[in-house]
Amino acid sequence: MSGRVTRFEQSATQGPTTVDRIHADEFDDALADVLEGPAVGAPLPFEGVSLPQDVTRNPTPRELRNARIGVTPVGPAVADLGSVVVRSGAEGAEQISLYPDTHVAVLAASDIQPTIADAITEIGARVASGLTSAVLATGPSGTGDMGSVVYGAHGPSSVHVIVLEDR
Template sequence: MSSARDIILQRIGKAIEEGRAPPRSERESGAEARLVAKERTVVPKGANVSGEEAIALFTQKAQSVQTTIQHVAAISNVAEAVSQYLTAKNLPQAIRRGSDPLLDRAGWEAQPLMEVTIGPSDGFDRVGLSVAVSAVAETGTLILSSGPDNPTTLNFLPDHHLVVLPADRIEGPLEQSLRGIVDHSSSNGGLLPRIVNLITGPSRSGDVEQQIVLGAHGPRAVHVILIGDHPTAV
């Protein structure tokens, strides 16, 4: 017995075959027009920030949920910042990262003693390094998309999750950050990432006696390496 969904799809398919439905090009242009004409969501005044205001708000909100932040002037300073973090946490000079092209310019040559592995985490890495596609100043949230450039396993399996964030990728409200992902996909073949992770601080749980425990279901530390104060710094 066919489900209601199958019946509806069969009727739509039959209408298209018989020419009773508008042509595909007309349907696509109609959908695009409706999306363009759609009114944007009302955004709270406090989230309508950009530039230095967005950086300041993101920093405040991220630190309020135990995310640590380190500012660097340019992408070439990232490797040094990673080394400083590892030293401060008494961790081995070893990380695993994705193949994001931005990280190719991170200055690894200046850290010859650091072991840098590229690829998904197998669950035994102490430190993972990712690049955020965006960030939400309103909530201090990092947005990371899946793919070989930034494997999702790096977001959850290592104890320490380091995230590179160019300052010009910080948006005010969540809606604007998500819209940026859609716009970027439209200019790159129309393919959206299969997974988008929204990360607000380290993993935590209050299940046991309502006591907050960090690292319950993922990294127990999230550290942002924030690059520059404006787009030209990257």
């Protein structure tokens, strides 16, 4: 699995995405390092990890518009592409990942799949268990329509992935 995490990190950081590899007991400090301004978040389903009190859960549309940081769980991920899957659902992870300037994606190392084919197989299994919608994201959105590439035209301008490694 360590090879998958390394490959994911290499692929993701080829663009303007940053990746931290940590253990669950280091999560609070790692998140504090990237939190600034108003933050919104979706529940994190990882053992030993939770959102701090100053991160708004179940944000209103106004709170989403005003948020600088959005924290969501993601997975599976694709090592070869540095992509993550943001699942849609009642908890609002998709909106929370798109509206704020920075998306902080929290990913279990065990959810990193080697290839897109492997990730599609995993997504298929989740669809069979009730998943109805998801977005495959590879870093912040970018456009070069006006010359040089501009990030954040259709989503966050920066993405920070926190990979939770097993001990």
